[in-house]
Amino acid sequence: MTPPENKNIIEERKELIKEVLQAYPEKAAKKREKHLNVYEEGKSDCGVKSNIKSLPGVMTARGCAYAGSKGVVWGPIKDMIHISHGPVGCGYWSWSGRRNYYIGTTGVDTFGTMHFTSDFQERDIVFGGDKKLLKLIQELEVLFPLSRGVSIQSECPIGLIGDDIEAVAKKAAKEINKPVVPVRCEGFRGVSQSLGHHIANDMIRDWVFPRADQAKKDGTLKFESTPYDVAIIGDYNIGGDAWASRILLEEIGLRVVAQWSGDGTINEMLMTPNVKMNLIHCYRSMNYISRHMEEKYGIPWLEYNFFGPTKIAESLREIASKFDSKIQENAEKVIAKYQPTMDAIVAKYRPRLEGKTVAMMVGGLRPRHVVPAFQDLGMKMIGTGYEFAHNDDYKRTTHYIENGTIVYDDVTAYEFEEFVKALKPDLIASGVKEKYVFQKMGLPFRQMHSWDYSGPYHGYDGFAIFARDMDLALNSPTWGLIGAPWNKNTKAKAKAAV
Amino acid sequence: MPQNPDKIQDHVQLFHQPEYQQLFQNKREFENGHDPEEVKRVAEWTKSWDYREKNFAREALTVNPAKGCQPLGAMFAAVGFEGTLPFVQGSQGCVAYFRTHLTRHYKEPFSGVSSSMTEDAAVFGGLQNMIDGLANSYQLYKPKMIAVCTTCMAEVIGDDLGAFITNAKNAGSVPQDLPVPFAHTPSFVGSHITGYDNMMKGILTTLTAGKKKSASNGKINFISGFDTYVGNLREVKRIASLFGIDYTILSDNSDYLDAPNTGEFDMYPGGTKLEEAADAINAKATVVMQAHSTPKTREYIAKEWQQDVVVSRPWGIKATDEFLMKLSELTGKPIPEELEIERGRAVDAMTDSHAWVHGKRFAIYGDPDLVYSVVGFMLELGAEPVHIVVHNSNEVFEKELQALLDSSPFGKEAKIWGGKDLWHLRSLLCALSS
Numbered sequence: 013m014t015p016p017e018n019k020n021i022i023e024e025r026k027e028l029i030k031e032v033l034q035a036y037p038e039k040a041a042k043k044r045e046k047h048l049n050v051y052e053e054g055k056s057d058c059g060v061k062s063n064i065k066s067l068p069g070v071m072t073a074r075g076c077a078y079a080g081s082k083g084v085v086w087g088p089i090k091d092m093i094h095i096s097h098g099p100v101g102c103g104y105w106s107w108s109g110r111r112n113y114y115i116g117t118t119g120v121d122t123f124g125t126m127h128f129t130s131d132f133q134e135r136d137i138v139f140g141g142d143k144k145l146l147k148l149i150q151e152l153e154v155l156f157p158l159s160r161g162v163s164i165q166s167e168c169p170i171g172l173i174g175d176d177i178e179a180v181a182k183k184a185a186k187e188i189n190k191p192v193v194p195v196r197c198e199g200f201r202g203v204s205q206s207l208g209h210h211i212a213n214d215m216i217r218d219w220v221f222p223r224a225d226q227a228k229k230d231g232t233l234k235f236e237s238t239p240y241d242v243a244i245i246g247d248y249n250i251g252g253d254a255w256a257s258r259i260l261l262e263e264i265g266l267r268v269v270a271q272w273s274g275d276g277t278i279n280e281m282l283m284t285p286n287v288k289m290n291l292i293h294c295y296r297s298m299n300y301i302s303r304h305m306e307e308k309y310g311i312p313w314l315e316y317n318f319f320g321p322t323k324i325a326e327s328l329r330e331i332a333s334k335f336d337s338k339i340q341e342n343a344e345k346v347i348a349k350y351q352p353t354m355d356a357i358v359a360k361y362r363p364r365l366e367g368k369t370v371a372m373m374v375g376g377l378r379p380r381h382v383v384p385a386f387q388d389l390g391m392k393m394i395g396t397g398y399e400f401a402h403n404d405d406y407k408r409t410t411h412y413i414e415n416g417t418i419v420y421d422d423v424t425a426y427e428f429e430e431f432v433k434a435l436k437p438d439l440i441a442s443g444v445k446e447k448y449v450f451q452k453m454g455l456p457f458r459q460m461h462s463w464d465y466s467g468p469y470h471g472y473d474g475f476a477i478f479a480r481d482m483d484l485a486l487n488s489p490t491w492g493l494i495g496a497p498w499n500k501n502t503k504a505k506a507k508a509a510v
Numbered sequence: 511m512p513q514n515p516d517k518i519q520d521h522v523q524l525f526h527q528p529e530y531q532q533l534f535q536n537k538r539e540f541e542n543g544h545d546p547e548e549v550k551r552v553a554e555w556t557k558s559w560d561y562r563e564k565n566f567a568r569e570a571l572t573v574n575p576a577k578g579c580q581p582l583g584a585m586f587a588a589v590g591f592e593g594t595l596p597f598v599q600g601s602q603g604c605v606a607y608f609r610t611h612l613t614r615h616y617k618e619p620f621s622g623v624s625s626s627m628t629e630d631a632a633v634f635g636g637l638q639n640m641i642d643g644l645a646n647s648y649q650l651y652k653p654k655m656i657a658v659c660t661t662c663m664a665e666v667i668g669d670d671l672g673a674f675i676t677n678a679k680n681a682g683s684v685p686q687d688l689p690v691p692f693a694h695t696p697s698f699v700g701s702h703i704t705g706y707d708n709m710m711k712g713i714l715t716t717l718t719a720g721k722k723k724s725a726s727n728g729k730i731n732f733i734s735g736f737d738t739y740v741g742n743l744r745e746v747k748r749i750a751s752l753f754g755i756d757y758t759i760l761s762d763n764s765d766y767l768d769a770p771n772t773g774e775f776d777m778y779p780g781g782t783k784l785e786e787a788a789d790a791i792n793a794k795a796t797v798v799m800q801a802h803s804t805p806k807t808r809e810y811i812a813k814e815w816q817q818d819v820v821v822s823r824p825w826g827i828k829a830t831d832e833f834l835m836k837l838s839e840l841t842g843k844p845i846p847e848e849l850e851i852e853r854g855r856a857v858d859a860m861t862d863s864h865a866w867v868h869g870k871r872f873a874i875y876g877d878p879d880l881v882y883s884v885v886g887f888m889l890e891l892g893a894e895p896v897h898i899v900v901h902n903s904n905e906v907f908e909k910e911l912q913a914l915l916d917s918s919p920f921g922k923e924a925k926i927w928g929g930k931d932l933w934h935l936r937s938l939l940c941a942l943s944s
Contacts, residue, residue: 035649035650036646036649036650037645037646037649039642040642040645040646040649040650065626065628066602066626067626067642067643067646068623068624068625068626068627068639068640068642068643068646069597069623069624069625069626069642069643069644069645069646069647069648069650070623070626070643070646070647070650071621071622071623071651072602072606072626073606074602074603074606075602075603075606075607076601076602076603076604076606077603078603079603079606079607091541091543098662098698099579099662099696099697099698100572100575100577100578100579100697100701101578101579101580101581101582101604101607101662101697102603102604102607103575104575104577104578104579105578105579105582105604105607105608105610105611106607109610113521113525115534115537116543117549117553119556119933119936120549120552120553120556121543121544121549121552126573126574126933127573127574127575128571128572128573129572129575130570130571130572131572131575132662132697132698133698133699134696134698134699136698137666137698144570145570147569147570147571148570148571151568151569151570151571152571154564154568155556155561155564155565155568155571155573157552158544158548158549158552160542167662168600168601168661168662168663168666169662169663169666169698171632172632172663172666172667173666199601199603199604199663200601200627200628200629200631200632200663201628201629202628202629203628205603251521252521252524252525255525255530255533255534256524258533258537259529259530259533262533262536268537269540270540271537275537277540277541277542277543278542279540279541279542280540280541283540353513353514353515356515357513357515359515360515424650425621426650426651429775443610444610444613444614445606445609445610445613445619445620447613448613448617448618448619449619449775450775451771452619452769452771452772452773452774452775452776453773453774453775454771454773466520466521467521468521468524472513473512473513473524476513476515476518477518477519477520477521477524479518480518494771494772494773495772495773
C-alpha cells in the first residue's frame, strides 16, 4: 500500500463527508454518518457500520430478500423451475436481469430465462394461495416434465397472509417425486438482498442436502471421488464468468464437480458434499453454505479472486498449495502460459489508463475484488463501498484499498453524486441505476453488476475483455462532444477526449 | 488460449472456441442432464397440438407474462410533472426493480424513493416510515411534488395513504402546501396500466382541487396514457403547434425520459408545470390517446371537470385523420396544410411498400391500446392479424378490437386471446408453423 499523496487527504475527505451530510435532516444525518468514513492504513476495519436498515425516503440502490434468493442464489440453477410466488411484478421486473449464462434447451430441460409466477389476484390474497400453488406445481409437471425440481420464491404477500408453503412443498415433492424447495424470501425480510442470500443458503442446507445424505446412505448417489474434486461456490456466470474460471481450475488438474449456481444443476448441488474443497468467489452470498459444509461434512473452503492477472496468479497458487505437488507444478505452468498474453494486454492498455482514478459502488463482493484488476492496468481506487456488505466484508476490504480511500456503505444517490463531484474520479463503476446519472455528468461509467452486457471479466480470458472495456469507456471520443462549442459559458464539465 | 490482445473476443465468440466447447462437454458428466434424444423428443412435443391443448388447460400457472404490476405505471405517470419525486410506500426492493427496469429501457436516470418498510413495519404499520420518508426525501431532493403510491406489502397490511400523508404533514415532514398526491397501487390488481391510471387520477385530483373557474381557458389537454415511446408525445406537441392550439400535456415525461447530455445531471428535467396542470380543470376539452390505461382518469375528468373527454389514438392514417379532424372540431381551427402534405407522403410510402406487407400473416401481443393501434395500422396495409395476445385485457377492449377487425376483410381470421401469456403465444405460433 502506498502512502497518501497528501498528508491532509484523510482530514480533507472527512471534512467532505461532514459537508455532504449537512443536506439531511438532523436525525437522518446522524444515522448516515456511521456509514461513511475514510480508510486509514493499519486499521483492521473500514470504520463504517453496515447491514442496517436504509433510511426511508432516501434513494438507495438496495434490493430485497427476494432479489437475493431468486435473482442471485436460486434463479441461476438451470434445470429447476423457480416460481415467483405472489403477484406478477417481482418476477416481471427482474426477468432475465442478471445474464446468468447457461447451456441447455430453454423451456424443455433448462429454464433460466423464463418467468414462472402464480400471478396473485385479490382473491388469492383474501383466501390464501396454497391450493393454487399445489395446482401450479402439478401443471408445471405436465408442461415441463424434464425439470429436475422446483423452488418456491415467496414474495411479500405470502408471509403477510400466512400461507403454509412448506406444507405444499412437502406434498408436491412426494407427488412429483422431485425436490420442491420453499424459500421464505419475502422482500420485507431484512434490510437488503443480503438476507435473501442467507435464507436461500439455509434452504439448500435444509431441503437439498438431506436428499444428498439419503442418496449416499442408499448408495444411489453415482459419484466416484478423486483427490482433486472441488466446487466453485458463489459464481453466477454473469456473461460466462464461471466458465472462464472453471477452465483454469480444470487446467491445473482439479476436477470441478459443481458450479454454484451459474449454469449449475440440482445434481451438482447434491454431489457437492463429497468434494475435497469448496472454492468461494462471492463470499457474501455463499459463505453460509460453505461454513455449513465445513461443519457438517468437514469440507474446507477457500476464498479466491479471479479478477486481474495479479490476483489470478496469487489465487491459483493458493488453491494449488492445498493440493499435491502435481497440482502446484500445473499451477505454475498455467500461470507461465498465460503471462505473456497478460503482459501484452497490460502493455497495450496500461498506457491508455495509467493514473486514472475510479470510484466504485457495487453489491457485496466486487467493491474489493475488482480493485486489483484496476491496479493491474495502472488505475487507482479513490472511493468504494457496498450496497449490502456486512462487517466482515469491510474487514476484508482493508486488504485491498489504500490509505485515504473514502468508504461508503449503502451510499445514497445524493451522497454518491456529491462525492463524485468533489473527488472528480475519471471513471465510475457501479450499477445501471447510477449509470446514466454519471454519464449525464459527462463521466465515463461501467456497470459492475452486469459488466455492461459484456464479459466475462473473471479469469485470464475475462481480464482481456475487462481491459478493453475500461479503455473504451474512458477513452471514448463522445465525452469530448458534450457542450456546444458556440456556447462559451457552457457549464459542461466534460473532459476533453484523450 | 483463446484471447489474442490484438483481437479480443467477446463472450459469444469466446465460448465457441474449442477449449470452451470441451469444457461444456466435461461439465455434462456432473449435470445429470437428460439424454439428448429425449430432450429432442420433448422439444418437438412442446410444439405439437397435444402440447398446445395441455398448455391452454392450465389454470394456476402463468409463464412469461406480458404484464407488470401497478406501481411502475404510477411512477411512469408521476415523472411527467415538473419537479416530481415518485415515492413508494412499502418494501424498497420493488423500487429498485422499477428504477432498474425504466433505466434500462430508456437509458436515462430514473429517480424514485421508497419508505423502506421491513419486518417492523409489517407488524406496526408503515406510518413512521411515511413520516420519516417524506421528511428525508423533501429535504434531500427538494421536489415540487411528491407522488405517493404503494407496493403490495403496504396494501396487504392496509396502510391508509390519505391519513398517513395528513399525519406526516401535521408532523412537519413536508410543508402543508406541498402537493402530495397519492394512489393505492396493489400489485395483485390489474397491471402497470392500472397503476398509471390510478396515479394520473390521484395527481390531477390533488392539483386541480379548488381551481375550477367559471370560464374556460380555451386550452386542450392531452393525456398520452402508458405510451413508452416519447417520440409520440413530441409529435403531438408538434402537431398542436402547427395548428396553433394552446394545449397542456398531462404528464409530459418526454424530456425526463430522453434528456440531452449537457454535462450536468438534472434530477427533474422538463415536465408539465404544476400551475398549468392545475389549470387543466378549466380547459375546453381533454383528448386522451389511450383508452384502457385511463378509465378512472377519464371518468373523473368528465364528472368533476365538466368538459369533453375524447379518446383518439393517432396511429396509422385513418386514426390520425380522426385525431386531426377532432382537434379541428374542438378548436375551430383548420387542419394545417403542412399536415395534409405529410399525410400524402405517408400514404405514398405505404402504397410504395404495401407489396411487402400485404397478405402477410402476423401475431401480436402487448398492452390493449398499443395492440389496438398497431392492428389498425397493419390492416390499412393489408396485413392479416392471426393471433392477438393481450394479457391485461378486458371485455370492453375485446369488443372494441373485434369491431375493428370486423371492419376490414383482412381482419377475418384474427383471434383475440385475452388474459393469455407469452407461453400461450408460443404454442399458438408453433402450431402455426407446423
